[in-house]
Amino acid sequence: MFKTVIPFGPQHPVLPEPIHLKLTVEDERITEAIPSLGFVHRGLERLADLRDFHQMIQVVERVCGICSMIHAVCYCQGIEELMAVEVPPRAKFLRVIWSELHRIHSHLLWLGLFADSFGFESLFMQFWRIREKIMDINEATTGNRVIISVNVVGGVRRDLSHAQIKWVLSELQMIEQDIKRLENTMLSDYTIKKRTVGKGLLTAPQASELGAVGPTLRGSGVAQDIRQTGYAAYGELDFEPVVETDGDCYARCKVRFRETLASIDLILQAIANLPAGETRQKVKGRPEGETVTRVEQPRGELLYYIKANGNKNLERLRIRTPTFANIPALLTMLPGMWLSDVPVIVLSIDPCISCTER
Amino acid sequence: MLKNLIQKSRIKSPWLLHYDCSSCNGCDIEVLACLTPVYDIERFGIINVGNPKHADILLVTGTVNQRNKKVLVNLFDQMPHPKAVIAIGSCALSGGIFREAYNVVGGVDKVIPVDVYVPGCPAKPEAIIDGVVLGLEKLKTASLPARL
16 A cells, blocks of 8 residues: 655644644555654743743743643642742632633633534634633733733732622623533534544543543543642532543543533632632742642643752743643554544644643 | 736735744634634634635744744745735744743744734734734735736
């Protein structure tokens, strides 16, 4: 059989970000996929040499604009652990609220892009219409749409007023209704099932062995979510990881769809239990020692390794992001699939290249 | 007359090509947000295309780095004349927060000529739409090649 090599990316209509895959194809079947990365590499871990540990919050927020809040939470938790700072309970709950808002907007963004990847453009528009409401909440409560920059070492910079909470609750109710209205289309439409069921299979043992994380792992039936460890205020909220067992693109889609609804529920719980008090603890001194912190990003487990030596600059900052962990899983999903399924399968792991390459 | 017609229709429906240099996604999703119902620039005939040969306007987000420099120049060269380049976000303007990082070359204007600069980190969709409208001014005044 004659083999052809087809380049996929770095500039590709279906990908908002540049990733390059070298696909070896026999007829239209893929036999091998080799990724090549580096198009988004900036080298921001080394910026820790130039910026002090407070300024680094602004840098780590720009690892990825979609989940900037969650990166900042992870970094701040690490520094707070090193400096033994006790974060006020209200700040912990506010962090959960904004993190979950980011998760909802990230998942809605993904659901839209996923619909676009198999050509369902009106569904893409519908999801992005709902997403704009989340962006409005972000803008009204923090002053910025995407990179909200509310985290500081020792708490959060902004507070939610009573009137804002009331407005957020009414908006969330509308968002929930809007999402549920699309449930029937997203989860039982014939054309969507035709394009996603059975594509890009990943079994539970494979997923664990390859170190997949997040919805990619949970779509294969492994109930692992870093929020179960109860960081920030997750320990005080009622939370169950969303799991599907099929391990195909459709299962991963279902996981993300149900997670958006679960996130709305988490925000409602956090608002109902929001304690009164300070939102920020004054911080003095410099961090010393080393630590590893983990949080759950929309795409999976995010890990920060921080090493500090008592100077204002950190000695080493290492970030391990979920897409990096999911790429080996992607490479095992691709062989045997049709060339036309590649966009759907690549998107099904929700690749965030700017996270991966930093 | 044919020239006038082409000139007029080009301004009425410019097609966009978006390339993410090494942006943090903040500006990218704002570019995509422009296309979706709340801002909906498609009602003005503006369409996001994947092929540089179809595009009139190149939207660039993020800093240029050593690796994607070639890709950016390649995309720019493939676009037909007249074309406008719009740099979006602080990173595309000057390197932004990453200007001192080792793999960063700097702003987009170090590699290809830029017509409009849209500041912001990330730039808001309103600002991006405004930038595209400014970029159209260039297409309006650009001269066409002698042979069509």
